[in-house]
Amino acid sequence: MLTIGDKFPAFKLKATVSTDLDTAFVDIDNASYPGKWTCVFFYPKDFTFVCPTEIKGFADVNQQFLDRDCQILAGSTDSEFVHLAWRKDHKDLHELPFPMLADIRKDLVSALGILTDEGVAQRATFLVDPEGVIRFVYVTDGSVGRNPAEVLRVLDALQTDELCPCNWKQGDAVLKVA
Template sequence: MNASLINTEILPFKATAFHNGKFVPVTQDDLKGKWSVVFFYPADFTFVCPTELGDLADHYATFKSLGVEIYAVSTDTHFTHKAWHDTSETIGKIKYPMIGDPTGTITRNFGVMIEEAGLAERGTFVMDPAGKIQIIEINAGGIGRDATELLRKVQAAQYVASHPGEVCPAKWKEGEATLAPSLDLVGKI
């Protein structure tokens, strides 16, 4: 990824997701109008991926209570997502859409395609309701992500979006003090 995607609008795509026992169409427009997390992972039926997706499933109700939808994306097909959902106890817990991206369009749109493998990097993208990317995190293949940390970041992004002139310091958690950047703070922190 050469240029930062922060504050850019998501690019158009059309895909099919496995969601709540059905195959459903998903486009970039489905990600707008609410906070969205697009959670790329390398492949179904692997090792680190189910631990991450299961962790998200365990926290999904909390994300939903904040008005956030999660979209898991891999270059597998929606049929493969269904098969994995039907055969894995961990993946069977998932209630959020699992988007199939066998052409790699979405994965390339977000700049996380591993071209030589045809697989996605472990990329996490948080979009605001306007469809603009506010958070990007990309991990190496062997490093799993933490849904609790993602939740904290989403809450910080939502807070900053709804409180112009305030920013969230490191390790900020909901209810804690924020900062109002000003000349008076320079060199005092």
């Protein structure tokens, strides 16, 4: 699996961005958000149980990520059409404020090293800096949802470019080398 300090792989994927069939799909690649951080999180499958709770959790804090110049991207190995159907079907996903990447060829999840033996993505999150370098990786078991507030806390710490102690939160003092 790629980790901290590695370059995020080059990709170009179809993404679902709305429930309107006329505007639902766009292409997204590494250059789609120049000068921004990205929070790219993968989940195993659409139409499952833990996944929508996480997607909604990230949607609930999306504006806080945007306020920090960070674009959230969700992704799975489902197609853009399955993403569209799920967004239309699940009330918490109707107005999702970020794209859902469709890695149906599994190129990106394979390059990241997060493709499971079952052929789906692990529950993995990557914070990627504006230069395309992975600065944070967070992976949980398939049965355990992640904590979007923790990802946001780590983004805040990374953006200080300072030493941040355990449980540091935005506004707390950073460590100074004596």
